[in-house]
Amino acid sequence: MTAALLAAATGSGAHLAHASAWAVFGVGAALILTGAFGVVLLRNPVHSALMLVITLIGVALEFIDESADFLAAVQIIVYAGAIVILFLFVIMFLAVDRREPAAPEPTRAQRPLAVLLGLVALAELLILSRVQHWSSGAHHVAGSLKGGEDVQKLGESIFTRYLLPFEMTAALLVIAVVAAVVLSRRHGRVAAEMSPAEQEEATLR
Amino acid sequence: MIQSVLFAGVGHLAQSGSGCLGPNGTSITGLCTSDNSLHMPVAYRSILPMLVLFIGALVLLLVSALLSKRSRPGLYPVLSTAVGLAALVASVWEWYDVGNRGVSTIGGQIFYDRFSVFFGVVVSVTVVLASLVSDSYLRREGLDGVEAYALILLAGTGAVLMAEAAGLIMLFLGLEIMSIALYVMAAYHRRRTESGEAGFKYFILGSFSSAIFLYGVALTYGATGSTRFQDIAGYLARNTLVHDGVLLAGMALLIVGLGFKVAAVPFHFWTPDVYQGSPTPFTGYMAALAKAAGFAGLLRTLTGALSSQQANWRPVIWLIAVLTLLIGSVMAIAQRDLKRMMAYSSISQAGYVLVGLQAGSAAGTAGSLFYLFTYAFVIVGTFAVLGLIQGPGEARNDLGAIRGLARRRPGLAMAMLVFLLAQAGVPLTSGFLAKFYVIEASVQRGQYPLAIIAMLAAAIAAFFYLRIALLMYAGEGEAAGPAPALEPAGGGAEAAGEAAGEAFVADGALTAGLQPVPSLDGATATLTWEPPPEERIAIPPAVAATLAICVVFTIAAGVSSPIIDFARHATAMI
Numbered sequence: 001m002t003a004a005l006l007a008a009a010t011g012s013g014a015h016l017a018h019a020s021a022w023a024v025f026g027v028g029a030a031l032i033l034t035g036a037f038g039v040v041l042l043r044n045p046v047h048s049a050l051m052l053v054i055t056l057i058g059v060a061l062e063f064i065d066e067s068a069d070f071l072a073a074v075q076i077i078v079y080a081g082a083i084v085i086l087f088l089f090v091i092m093f094l095a096v097d098r099r100e101p102a103a104p105e106p107t108r109a110q111r112p113l114a115v116l117l118g119l120v121a122l123a124e125l126l127i128l129s130r131v132q133h134w135s136s137g138a139h140h141v142a143g144s145l146k147g148g149e150d151v152q153k154l155g156e157s158i159f160t161r162y163l164l165p166f167e168m169t170a171a172l173l174v175i176a177v178v179a180a181v182v183l184s185r186r187h188g189r190v191a192a193e194m195s196p197a198e199q200e201e202a203t204l205r
Numbered sequence: 206m207i208q209s210v211l212f213a214g215v216g217h218l219a220q221s222g223s224g225c226l227g228p229n230g231t232s233i234t235g236l237c238t239s240d241n242s243l244h245m246p247v248a249y250r251s252i253l254p255m256l257v258l259f260i261g262a263l264v265l266l267l268v269s270a271l272l273s274k275r276s277r278p279g280l281y282p283v284l285s286t287a288v289g290l291a292a293l294v295a296s297v298w299e300w301y302d303v304g305n306r307g308v309s310t311i312g313g314q315i316f317y318d319r320f321s322v323f324f325g326v327v328v329s330v331t332v333v334l335a336s337l338v339s340d341s342y343l344r345r346e347g348l349d350g351v352e353a354y355a356l357i358l359l360a361g362t363g364a365v366l367m368a369e370a371a372g373l374i375m376l377f378l379g380l381e382i383m384s385i386a387l388y389v390m391a392a393y394h395r396r397r398t399e400s401g402e403a404g405f406k407y408f409i410l411g412s413f414s415s416a417i418f419l420y421g422v423a424l425t426y427g428a429t430g431s432t433r434f435q436d437i438a439g440y441l442a443r444n445t446l447v448h449d450g451v452l453l454a455g456m457a458l459l460i461v462g463l464g465f466k467v468a469a470v471p472f473h474f475w476t477p478d479v480y481q482g483s484p485t486p487f488t489g490y491m492a493a494l495a496k497a498a499g500f501a502g503l504l505r506t507l508t509g510a511l512s513s514q515q516a517n518w519r520p521v522i523w524l525i526a527v528l529t530l531l532i533g534s535v536m537a538i539a540q541r542d543l544k545r546m547m548a549y550s551s552i553s554q555a556g557y558v559l560v561g562l563q564a565g566s567a568a569g570t571a572g573s574l575f576y577l578f579t580y581a582f583v584i585v586g587t588f589a590v591l592g593l594i595q596g597p598g599e600a601r602n603d604l605g606a607i608r609g610l611a612r613r614r615p616g617l618a619m620a621m622l623v624f625l626l627a628q629a630g631v632p633l634t635s636g637f638l639a640k641f642y643v644i645e646a647s648v649q650r651g652q653y654p655l656a657i658i659a660m661l662a663a664a665i666a667a668f669f670y671l672r673i674a675l676l677m678y679a680g681e682g683e684a685a686g687p688a689p690a691l692e693p694a695g696g697g698a699e700a701a702g703e704a705a706g707e708a709f710v711a712d713g714a715l716t717a718g719l720q721p722v723p724s725l726d727g728a729t730a731t732l733t734w735e736p737p738p739e740e741r742i743a744i745p746p747a748v749a750a751t752l753a754i755c756v757v758f759t760i761a762a763g764v765s766s767p768i769i770d771f772a773r774h775a776t777a778m779i
Contacts, residue, residue, distance in 0.1 A: 160245045161312035164252075165374050168366065171259055171382045175359050178266070179389040182352045183404075 024065045031058030049087045056080045070151045248310040250302060251317035253295040254325035255365040258332065261288030262358035269351035278349060282340035282747070285354035289333035292361070296325035305777055309371045313433055316371040316505075316778070323574060323775030324368030324501050328494065331581045332361040334751050335490035338589040341745035342486045345597055346394060353393060357490065360386035364498035368505075372433035373422040373459075376502050380418065380466065383498055384411050387491050391483040397599065403482025410475045411465070418462025424455030434510035441513045449517075456518060459506055460525075466499035467555050470528040477540075480548035481602070485595060488544060489588030492551045493581035500558050500577055508565055509778050515565050522563040523655060530556030530662035538669045542602050543591055546669060547584075550628060553666055554580060560659050561643035564650045567776045572642035575772040579627070579635035579762050586755035587624045589748055590617060610677040614742050618677045620752045627759045629670040630663045635762035642769065 035055030039048045056079045063072035158166050249256065265284055272280070299322045307318025315321075335357055343349040363383030370376035388411060392404020422432060428451040429437045446452055465472040480488050507518050533553025540546035554576075561573030594606050594617070611618035627636035640663060644656045744752075762768045 162314070162374070163245050163247070164311045164314045165378050168375075168378050168382065171359060171362055172378075172385065174262065174266075175356070175382065175386050175389070178352050178355050178359070179385070182356075182389055183392060183395075185395070 021065055024061060028058045028061035028065060031055065031061065034058075045091045046088065049084055049091060052087070053080050053084050056084070068150060070149075070154060245312065248308075248315075248317065250299065251308075251310045251315050251321075252369065253299060254292040254322075254329060255362055255369065257288060257292040257295050258328075258358050258365065259362040261285070261291070262355045262362065264288075265351055265355050265358065278344070279340065281349070281351050281354045282336050285336035285357060286333050288358055289329050289336055289361070292365075293326065293329035293333065296322055296329055299325060305774075307777060309433075309435060313435070314371055314375045315369050316434075317369075318777055319775045320501075320505075320778040321365075321369040323578075323772070324497060325365055327497050327578050327581055328361045328364045328368070330578075331490060331493045331497070331585065332357055334582070334585040334755065335486060335493075337747045337751040338489070338585065338592065339484075339486040341748055342484065342592045346396075346484070346599075348394060348484070353390070353487075356386045356390050356393075360390065360490075360494060364494050364501075367498040368501035370502070370505065371435070372431075373425065373506075374432050376505065377415075377419060377422060379498070380462075380502065381415060383494065384415065384466070387411075387495060390487045390491065391479055393487060394484045394599075397482070399482035400484060401482075403479045406475055406482075407479045414462050414465035414472065417458050417465075421455045421458025421460075421462055424451050424458060426455075428452035428455055434505060437510040438512065441511070452514070453517060456511060456514065457521070460503070460518065460521060463499050463503045463506070464525060467496050467503070467558070468552050469525050469555055469559060470532045470552065471525075473529070473533075473552050476552055477545045477548040480551070481542060481544045485544065485588050485592035485599065486585075488547075489585040492547075492584045492588070496551070496555060496558070497577045497581060500555075500562065500573060503562060504570055504573065505778070507562065508570055512565070519563055519565055522559055523652070526556050526559035526563050526655065527658050528556075529553065529559055530659055531665075534662045534665040534669075537666065540669075541604055543595075543604060543607060543673075544588075544602050546604075546673075547587060547591070550666065550669070551584060553662060554584075554628065556662065557640055557643050557659060560647050560655060563655065564643070564646040564652065566646055566650060567773075568649055569643065569646035570776045570778075571769065571773040572639070572646045574775050575642055575762075575769050576639040578768065578772065579639050579759065582755040582758045582762075583624050583627045583636065586620065586752055586759070587628070589752060589755075590621045590624070593617065593742055593744060593748065604673070604676060607673060608676050614744070616749075617742065617744060617752075620756050621677060622674055623756045623759055625670040625674050627763070629667040633760065633763050635759045635768075638763055638769065 032055050035051045035053070035058060038051030038054065042048050042051060056075060060072040060075040060080075063069070063075060261284075265281060265288070268284065269281070299317075300319065303317055303319060303322055305319070307316060307320075309315065310317050336354060339353060339357070340349070343353055360383050363379045363381070363386060366379030366382060367376055368379075370379055388404055388408040390404075391407045392401050394400035425437065426432050428446070428449070429440045431437055431440065441452075461472060465475075468476040480492070483491060507522070511518060530553055533549050533551075533556055537546050537549035537553065540549060558573045558576050558580075561569040561571075561576060563569070564572070591602070594610060595601050596606075607621075610621065623634065627634035630636045630640040640659070644659050647656045647659070
């Protein structure tokens with residue numbers, strides 16, 4: 001989201017030349033902000049999760065505006081389609097889908113501090129977007145792709161130069177499965193901690 | 206519109222990549238021989254140890270799925286040890302295969318050089334030692350199963366990957382693979398609250414540090430235009446950055462992220478709790494592995510990619526090293542829990558490796574590598590001993606648990622003594638040479654204050670190492686002092702009373718209530734109380750063999766030179 005906003009702030013004019021592009025950007029930005037405020041302000045967790053979908057769709061819209069069609073599709077499929085649904089599952093399983101009572105905050109200074117930090121971060125981003133003289137070795141941070149669609153480019157990267165990182169994420173998935181088995185298993189007791197009757201039952205089972 | 210583009214793209218990819226992407230059972234896709242742009246030869250030899258460990262983990266999981274649940278209880282540790290040995294053989298073969306030159310292979314993601322191979326050896330050895338010592342512990346606690354060994358192997362995979370990484374992306378991936386496996390291992394003892402707490406803390410703080418590391422990667426990329434170490438070094442060699450704020454910030458964040466993994470002060474706050482709560486053999490594994498891999502990452506990043514920025518990072522590492530040395534040593538003195546004390550001790554040991562890193566020279570790197578290799582044996586051995594004396598359910602980790610160990614188990618006490626002396630840096634052990642090499646490298650760079658602080662820290666640390674040693678050997682004398690007047694039944698029960706008194710030292714009423722019992726009847730005492738550890742210390746053969754290996758290696762590395770030659774050759778980084 002910040003990337004999209006930043007791109008807009010720095011005025012990468014090539015993309016936003018037409019009024020239609022501006023219109024898409026405006027709609028996307030409005031969706032992002034509406035969703036973001038909704039997530040924070042609504043009391044019902046389910047409503048918050050649904051507002052998150054609006055934000056994610058807004059971000060996808062901005063991706064289209066930046067000609068990153070693949071990212072836009074992934075944004076919808078993965079984030080809006082899978083991750084938010086997962087959020088909803090968790091919310092409903094844990095039965096927290098009711099209005100949160102307005103409990104007193106544990107740390108009183110938290111809220112003003114958060115507002116202050118948010119404003120500082122915003123100011124930082126705006127200043128950074130104006131400062132031009134940071135040294136950077138980055139070759140192309142903006143501009144359109146040369147030769148080929150973005151999907152093709154991504155595919156080529158993943159299956160050539162980044163083949164090994166791509167494959168090694170498999171190890172992470174294996175660990176995740178093993179971890180889920182280990183951590184969610186029932187707390188069995190060792191023989192030494194059982195009564196004789198229980199031991200017998202355990203052996204029979 | 207999106208869909209049409211998406212489908213067009215996928216179609217194109219499928220068409221152009223049809224010859225390459227066959228079904229692959231292993232982690233690495235096969236050689237791609239079609240005549241299009243997706244040509245990607247994979248040099249399997251360069252990642253052999255990692256492949257062995259990873260495929261070994263998968264085989265282990267597969268075997269457990271095929272066999273019935275309790276059919277072969279001792280099978281998994283044997284398999285895991287065999288996989289570790291195979292990875293060791295692969296690493297040794299690589300050592301001769303790679304020679305002194307190194308190459309960057311597999312799309313420029315992997316460095317195949319002696320530095321990588323060195324860590325392949327270190328990690329394989331650590332995996333073997335950890336598999337050997339974990340079995341008896343896990344069976345005692347009723348936790349044995351295939352998952353523990355799969356996690357050991359997977360964490361090893363990540364560690365090797367970190368050392369082999371030729372870029373920040375691969376480094377991050379290795380870091381995550383290792384860390385996530387270690388988080389689960391910390392929480393592995395499901396019936397102990399401390400273990401769950403340790404896993405949770407490690408997970409939260411570790412994820413935080415990973416995020417910081419990732420931010421550092423992003424900023425470094427922004428500053429240099431690449432995530433690959435060679436490109437970063439090349440860019441910085443060709444260009445002098447006038448406004449290097451982004452690079453400095455990125456570098457600082459990278460140091461924070463990796464400093465967390467090696468438990469350097471001030472990023473060490475997780476260490477005591479996690480080391481105390483984790484299952485004891487896993488703690489030793491974690492200490493050896495995370496430190497080795499974390500320092501491999503630091504060495505690759507700082508002395509490799511960012512060597513032209515030495516003037517910027519050496520002062521930072523200097524400060525971190527001093528803090529780590531002093532705070533680790535001083536805090537360890539105040540601990541009453543053995544595992545906690547060893548946690549602070551491991552923090553201070555990381556300080557010496559930082560001294561070698563701070564030198565920024567080949568000698569310093571060699572010293573650090575030697576340190577990491579020898580430390581793996583020492584720390585796995587130390588925690589193996591602690592795992593034996595703590596008794597079932599990790600009942601006793603306090604200092605009293607080790608009192609009089611020399612009388613009960615002279616061999617065990619002797620092994621522990623060697624490990625303690627090595628950590629204290631006493632001559633004729635590997636610890637002395639390790640400290641000597643890093644301090645020598647530091648002096649060569651004119652860092653006299655740092656060298657003096659390191660020696661001072663060693664002197665402070667010697668205090669608590671020797672205190673444990675004295676407890677082991679002199680403990681029985683103290684125990685025998687007041688006892689004979691009360692105790693007619695025999696040596697065993699008397700020490701039992703003493704040990705139990707130590708255990709409940711926080712609970713005055715309980716101690717007072719139970720203290721007279723052994724003088725009346727020793728047998729009742731054993732029934733009523735937490736069984737005293739002395740009669741229970743049985744040393745399983747696998748652990749005994751591991752301890753013997755560790756002791757022999759610690760002494761051998763302290764008196765002979767092949768290991769340091771090994772480490773010196775391994776500094777041949779690209």
